[in-house]
Amino acid sequence: MANLASTYSNQGRWKEAEELEMLVMETRKRSIWAEHPSTLTSMNNLTFTLKFQGHNDEAIVLIKKCFQL
Template identity: 65%
Template sequence: METRKKVLGPEHPDMLTTMANLALTYRNKGRWDEAEELVVQVMETCKRVLGPEHPDTLISMNNLSFTWKSYGKGGQGSQVNR
């Protein structure tokens, strides 16, 4: 992932997809903290680069919400709009 980030840059849409996929892998493996950290990073970058209403931003918000739900942090949803 680090090589891809160097080549594409940390805000490139393909890089954000790679990060989101890695976060999903972490979540599926029960590595909740790593998944949450990565999903938050993706969401914040999407909001900044693409805007808050872009479909990819909304998907990243959903991914964070689903991560929290899977982790048992269902009440955290209000933090999505940080």
């Protein structure tokens, strides 16, 4: 799922990438833990997808949370 989300991002298909990245992040939080590097990577990826869609406030909140973790 993460690879497909990355492909969508590379194609500029931001909404589809966002949906998958959100799912990847939530799945990783449940299956491993929130502080795991893979989970943090998925949070970072989602942050940039949000930014590219103009959702700057959401992106800032998420990247701050990622940094704290």
